[in-house]
Amino acid sequence: MFFCIPAFLSPTAPASLFIDFSSILFANILAHDSQLQPGSIVCTSTLYIKEAAKLSTILRSFMSSMAPLFESVQTKQLHFAETKAFMDIYRMGTGFTKDPWFYNMFRVQESSFGLVDVHQHRARRGLLSPSFHRRGIDQLQHVDRLISQLGSTPDVPINLQFAFRAVALEIITSYAFGKHIGCLDTPGFHHQLLIDIEGAILSAGTIKWFPIVSTVLSTLPEAITVALVPSMQSYFDVRNMLAAQIDEILADHSVLLDADHDVVYTHLLDPQNEKHTRPSRKSLLDEAQLLIQAGSDTVGNTVYTGLFYAMNDPNVYSALRSEIDIAWKDTSQPLPLQQLEELPYLTAFIKEALRVSHGVVSPLPRVVHQDTVIAGYPVPAGTVIASGITIVHYDPDIFESPKEFRPERWLSADGAHLENFLVPFGRGSRQCLGMNLAWAELYLIFGNILRKLDFEMHNTGAEDFARLKDYFVTGYAGRHFHAFVRPREPSVQTTNLYIPYQDLWCPSAPQPFHGFGEF
Helix, strand or coil: CCCCCCCCCCCCHHHHHHHHHHHHHHHHHHCCCCCCCCCCHHHHCCHHHHHHHHHHHHHHHHHHHCCCEEECCCCCEEEECCHHHHHHHCCCCCCCEECHHHHHHHCCCCCCCCCCCHHHHHHHHHHHHHHHCCCCHHHCCHHHHHHHHHCCCCCCCEEHHHHHHHHHHHHHHHHHHCCCCCHHHCHHHCCHHHHHHHHHHHCHHHHHHCCHHHHHHHHCCHHHHHHHCHHHHHHHHHHHHHHHHHHHHHHCHHHHHHCCCCCHHHHHCCCCCCCCCCCCHHHHHHHHHHHHHHCCHHHHHHHHHHHHHHHHCHHHHHHHHHHHHHHCCECCCCCCHHHHHCCHHHHHHHHHHHHHHCCECCCCCEECCCCEEECCEEECCCCEEEECHHHHHCCCCCCCCCCCCCHHHHHCCCHHHHHHHCCCCCCHHHCCCCHHHHHHHHHHHHHHHHHHEEEEEECCCHHHHCCEEEECEEEECCCCCEEEEEECCCECCCCCCCCCHHHCCCCCCCCCCCHHHCC
16 A cells, blocks of 8 residues: 655754755766666656656657667666557566566565565466366356446445545455445445545556655554554554454465365465465565455446546447347346357457556566567666556557547457557466456456446546546546446347447537546
8 A cells, every 4th residue: 555654753854855856866877887878867867757647658758759768867777659669578487587676665575466586476376277267257257236226326426546445455355354344225325435545546547656655654553653654544443354254264274275266375275385485474465455456446436437538428428228128138037258258349348448558557667687679679687677557548549549539449450460559468478377367357347337227427527537647557647537337227129229340430410528638
């Protein structure tokens, strides 16, 4: 999690901070390595921290205005703003490792996400992989609870960012831990944990450049931390719940047999995995905290973003609803996940929603241990290199009109080729472990909300999605997306509802929204 720090550390703090900052500024300028590609003095001296949430924007501007490579922020750190570089950096078998300076800010160093050593990570990934099989996801009831809660107050606008993060959070906690947090039971989805997660995301840029903040707060007793930062209480409540579960399991492994399904600890602590070192208590807790933090964002934000773009274009919205209505005529019976996966336009829509919502938008740094070449540029050992997912997803040489939301691009003859460049879950050996689970969630959530609910936008417009913000994960500068939500009839007439895909973008149709490109 990310924290804020009080401004009363000492009476001399302002002077000390000025001296420290000045020293770092000049040290970084003097330490500039002539072996690297030249970057501006603003980048080299770290002054770009002022615009931390715009880092992806800065990368894009360099891509269009000069060479697709520049030195940034840290001495010996290179950012690449071209797709070829992204593919080179994050492919399998490079030997590059994660940069501890960046990843330690998350305070989950012993999780699969935080482990730097490639061998330790490979072993942990092998233990965790069975936990994220899609089997059983369509048995969970949280999507039905989401539908019920969304439709319960038809005259009150709902904050859909909180709603979709709530269901994603409940799915991952139930699936991975067999626990419920209660986010779907809170009126209006205003659960304190969701509010605090939002605040944590907004502070991510600050923590990145001042990691001492999270280091200091993580060492303080819980009571002192909560006194300084009251919003941390919900974080501690969840952590303590997970810690208690871990302690119970470590004391008696047989409690795992009482779970309705395998949980993440089932595989991490499987006695048959003798060749793997048993994770420590801290490692188990780090892994659990990681799942809580990461397991809710990509799915929640993809549904949030995708639904806005669907509603913003009547043709897309109609095509989606028509296809789902034809396949699922009577909602008194559930539609299995496999049948949702067979719907071509829904599948294309989910791919496009993933493309424009990105997942993680911050460039993810890797350390080069031997001299190498990235996209034709020589890179010496010891350099930290990075690129961003937005560089790929907005590349006009790959995605025609990349700033338009166009699901039908995935139905074209080029669709299979484009899938090589859809990377919202990352790429290579550090690719998101929960990718298949996330896909299953997206089918189930989109399929159910579009079939069972009617949405009417409230106090939300294109301007609210026009500026993308880099908070490690995707953020938007505008207002939260709100809508009135009402239940649909269980059975619908499907005659003449369907709109052929080829007619979606006829000259007379409303033009797709272009705003998300301005970021």
